[in-house]
Amino acid sequence: MFKTDYAKRVYQKLEKENSNEKEYLEACKEILESIEGYVQKNPILEKNKILERFVEPERGIEFKVVWVDDNGDIQVNKGYRYQFNSAIGPYKGGLRFHPSVNRSIIKFLGLEQVLKNSLTGLPMGGAKGGSDFDPKGKSDVEIMHFCQSFMTELYRHIGPNTDVPAGDIGVGGREIGYLFGQYKRIKNEYSGVLTGKGLTFGGSLVRTEATGYGLCYFVQEALNTYLNTSLKDKTVVISGSGNVAIYACQKALELGAKVVAMSDSNGYIYDENGINLDVIKDIKEVKRGRIKEYVNYVKTATYKEGCRGIWTIKCDVALPCATQGEINIDDAKTLVNNGVIAVCEGANMPSSLEASHYFIEHNIIFGPAKAANAGGVATSGLEMSQNSLRLSWTFDEVDEKLHQIMVNIFKNIYKEAVDSGNKYDLLTGANVSGFKKVATAMLQEGI
Numbered sequence: 001m002f003k004t005d006y007a008k009r010v011y012q013k014l015e016k017e018n019s020n021e022k023e024y025l026e027a028c029k030e031i032l033e034s035i036e037g038y039v040q041k042n043p044i045l046e047k048n049k050i051l052e053r054f055v056e057p058e059r060g061i062e063f064k065v066v067w068v069d070d071n072g073d074i075q076v077n078k079g080y081r082y083q084f085n086s087a088i089g090p091y092k093g094g095l096r097f098h099p100s101v102n103r104s105i106i107k108f109l110g111l112e113q114v115l116k117n118s119l120t121g122l123p124m125g126g127a128k129g130g131s132d133f134d135p136k137g138k139s140d141v142e143i144m145h146f147c148q149s150f151m152t153e154l155y156r157h158i159g160p161n162t163d164v165p166a167g168d169i170g171v172g173g174r175e176i177g178y179l180f181g182q183y184k185r186i187k188n189e190y191s192g193v194l195t196g197k198g199l200t201f202g203g204s205l206v207r208t209e210a211t212g213y214g215l216c217y218f219v220q221e222a223l224n225t226y227l228n229t230s231l232k233d234k235t236v237v238i239s240g241s242g243n244v245a246i247y248a249c250q251k252a253l254e255l256g257a258k259v260v261a262m263s264d265s266n267g268y269i270y271d272e273n274g275i276n277l278d279v280i281k282d283i284k285e286v287k288r289g290r291i292k293e294y295v296n297y298v299k300t301a302t303y304k305e306g307c308r309g310i311w312t313i314k315c316d317v318a319l320p321c322a323t324q325g326e327i328n329i330d331d332a333k334t335l336v337n338n339g340v341i342a343v344c345e346g347a348n349m350p351s352s353l354e355a356s357h358y359f360i361e362h363n364i365i366f367g368p369a370k371a372a373n374a375g376g377v378a379t380s381g382l383e384m385s386q387n388s389l390r391l392s393w394t395f396d397e398v399d400e401k402l403h404q405i406m407v408n409i410f411k412n413i414y415k416e417a418v419d420s421g422n423k424y425d426l427l428t429g430a431n432v433s434g435f436k437k438v439a440t441a442m443l444q445e446g447i
Helices: 005-017 022-041 050-055 103-120 140-157 173-187 210-227 243-254 277-286 291-296 307-312 329-337 353-361 375-389 395-420 426-445
Strands: 059-068 074-085 091-097 126-131 163-167 235-239 258-263 267-270 302-305 317-320 342-344 365-367
Touching: 005 022, 005 050, 022 050, 022 103, 022 353, 022 426, 050 426, 059 103, 059 140, 074 091, 074 103, 074 140, 074 163, 091 103, 091 173, 091 375, 103 126, 103 375, 103 395, 103 426, 126 140, 126 163, 140 173, 163 173, 163 375, 210 243, 210 317, 210 342, 210 365, 210 375, 210 395, 235 243, 235 307, 243 258, 243 277, 243 317, 258 307, 267 291, 267 307, 277 291, 291 302, 307 329, 329 353, 353 365, 353 426, 365 426, 375 395, 395 426
Parallel strands: 091 126, 091 163, 235 258, 235 317, 317 342, 342 365
Antiparallel strands: 059 074, 074 126, 258 267, 267 302
16 A cells, blocks of 8 residues: 555556556565655655656567477577666676566566665666576477577677676576577677676686575574574475575575475475485486475475475475465465464565565564575676676685675665664565665766
8 A cells, every 4th residue: 555646656657557567566566665655755756756767677678589499390489688777787687488477577577686686785787588488398409599599689788788687497507508609609709798607608606506595694694683593493494496495405404404395386395304405406406307206215205286385384484485476375374373483585576465564564584585585696796796807706705705795685674674663574674775775876877
């Protein structure tokens, strides 16, 4: 519910013009509602129409991607790149290859990316891109053909000082390599135009682990600040079994937690004795199998169809690391009733707005995605720095910088939450903290 006419007007205009873009509108509403207090105290923002300029992308690029499959048949997919805001640095944000990708999802992710990048403290603007192409079931050659065609359309809109894409769902080291190779061939230049690259051609150590590690660093700092405790001896449930989930699990185990459940899109596994991460890695990273295969190797584990059921498992800490919209209000109530003390998001907007507010209202430590999962883009920013300097930092050097960035993110958004009147409202804290920096830059740069 909006409290000011200004924010209400901005949202109503967005709603009228983007009526079919559910995810984008939900993100706009969440952000506008939470920064209203700050905007109201600073009338210069309305005078300069900062909200109108903030929620709309600076430009959106849409294109067709034509490629040839292994049978020699021509395939056509849709490609997107939405460049939202460059006030504090070149556009930065991932590319997602997944059948669910559409304009609304890319715009929602791009808007969130602006705030997330701002929170890292690094000079990066916000963007997002992708395609409805599905890498699953495709051969390496088909994926290479698609990536080359995708980059042939995208290359003219990106560059190391303009827009630096990274990976996201469906875009890992293999895809980044193909994309980088095509950019290099077309432009005849070797530059830091993409992050998430292989270590042999400009990639950064810790990038693979960064989002999961950063999530746990954030949780650790939050538990210490709110409850004077840590992840040690806490029971943890992690949804997903991809890159973020696996390395969140790894760091949680290193910090003394017991992870009892993980999932994929088909269902979830539960083992009260604790998940064996080596088995998960073998299934998901080596064999590229399904999570249900876990019970073939670990006899104390059980598997259940339906991934949403994972939130019925009693735990101290819940880390949603699968995809957007995986926790609804009923899931939130179940988690709270079962005694959860912290819910921190490894995926992008996995909790509905209603669920997020429910956690906050019940004094649950709630780490919103734009803050809690910022470790990935933070390390991408560190990769950009290394590329610019033409050097590589050690694993420990990058990990320490990542750790400090995540601690600083928590401290900054916690301060804004306290100033807003509710120390548990880290959602408002994250939005205000990220927005203030970008809005100030926009004012200083003029129109």
